Amino acid sequence: MREQEPWYVEHRAESWAIVYLTRRTDLIVTRDAGLDLLVHIDTGEETPRRVFGVQIEASARRDRLLCKDDAVFPDWLEKLASRAQSLSFPLCLFVFIMPGNTCDPYYLWLKEPIVGPEGPRLETNIGDPRVQPLDNAAIGHIVNRINDWYEASRPSATTRAAASANVLR
Amino acid sequence: MANERDLIGMRGEAIITLRLTDGESPRFKPTFLGDKWSTIDFVVELDQPRSTATVVPFFFMSVRSTRSGGYTRTHGRLRVQVKEHEIRRLAAYPAPTYIVGVDEARERAFIVSANGENLGGLSSMTTRYPIDQSTREMLWSEVTGYWSRWHSGAMQSQLIDEEWR
Numbered sequence: 245m246r247e248q249e250p251w252y253v254e255h256r257a258e259s260w261a262i263v264y265l266t267r268r269t270d271l272i273v274t275r276d277a278g279l280d281l282l283v284h285i286d287t288g289e290e291t292p293r294r295v296f297g298v299q300i301e302a303s304a305r306r307d308r309l310l311c312k313d314d315a316v317f318p319d320w321l322e323k324l325a326s327r328a329q330s331l332s333f334p335l336c337l338f339v340f341i342m343p344g345n346t347c348d349p350y351y352l353w354l355k356e357p358i359v360g361p362e363g364p365r366l367e368t369n370i371g372d373p374r375v376q377p378l379d380n381a382a383i384g385h386i387v388n389r390i391n392d393w394y395e396a397s398r399p400s401a402t403t404r405a406a407a408s409a410n411v412l413r
Numbered sequence: 414m415a416n417e418r419d420l421i422g423m424r425g426e427a428i429i430t431l432r433l434t435d436g437e438s439p440r441f442k443p444t445f446l447g448d449k450w451s452t453i454d455f456v457v458e459l460d461q462p463r464s465t466a467t468v469v470p471f472f473f474m475s476v477r478s479t480r481s482g483g484y485t486r487t488h489g490r491l492r493v494q495v496k497e498h499e500i501r502r503l504a505a506y507p508a509p510t511y512i513v514g515v516d517e518a519r520e521r522a523f524i525v526s527a528n529g530e531n532l533g534g535l536s537s538m539t540t541r542y543p544i545d546q547s548t549r550e551m552l553w554s555e556v557t558g559y560w561s562r563w564h565s566g567a568m569q570s571q572l573i574d575e576e577w578r
Contacts, residue, residue, distance in 0.1 A: 258427075259427035259430040259431045262427035263431065345437050
């Protein structure tokens with residue numbers, strides 16, 4: 245069992261996650277019963293249909309969450325990813341390392357949206373534990389990947405992708 | 414465009430939590446009350462060593478956020494509004510109570526006393542007290558000072574458990 249973190253770590257981590265996400269005006273953030281945060285992307289439709297989840301982990305000590313080469317511990321990744329298996333939308337892990345007064349944020353896909361030659365798919369991350377720095381540009385990258393996946397997943401787009409794949413075969 | 418009200422609520426709440434818990438050893442424990450309490454948005458407990466605390470100091474905050482309101486031209490006051498009846502209600506609470514204005518664009522928060530010094534409505538608030546280390550020290554000092562003068566003997570309840578040992 246992990247040693248207990250100072251009381252403020254969890255509060256600050258969630259607040260940092262919300263602040264990062266809400267710097268964008270097209271993201272509607274809510275707390276969720278199953279995930280830490282549920283984020284809707286506002287595309288101008290009356291009911292936002294594009295959604296992704298954010299799971300938050302934080303520690304005052306780097307070595308409790310990350311091993312060398314800025315990677316999460318493989319067994320921990322396996323555990324987190326297995327919880328994501330049943331999800332039908334993208335899921336990101338935000339990791340906050342907060343020694344003293346500083347905050348080093350990172351992210352990792354747990355359920356990654358991918359658009360490939362055969363169309364869109366969601367891939368559970370079971371093999372790549374490396375985290376990337378989280379900043380405003382990274383949030384933009386995350387949202388773009390998710391938007392691309394939703395675009396490619398629209399019925400007409402999916403039909404076109406399947407037809408194209410048949411032609412290639 | 415995302416729902417402005419929802420956006421400001423969570424963002425403002427998160428900014429305040431960060432500003433109050435900045436520093437090497439955060440001593441303020443804010444809890445957001447949301448819609449549960451119409452006038453008060455946060456209750457903030459002061460974190461003291463359990464061995465020495467005979468009373469748990471706390472204070473209330475009422476929050477106003479602005480994403481686009483900006484500042485007044487003449488004195489750089491934050492453009493947030495609090496109506497007179499809300500000011501009077503805040504002053505009526507027998508615990509330290511403050512108004513916090515949040516500039517969401519710059520992720521800053523400012524605090525001012527709502528303990529009855531002024532009872533008129535606010536159309537803008539001073540930015541003299543940003544929630545930084547210096548203001549946190551002042552806040553800690555005045556809230557602990559208030560509660561140090563409080564005594565538990567004032568409360569005598571009839572709802573006693575006679576078998577409680």
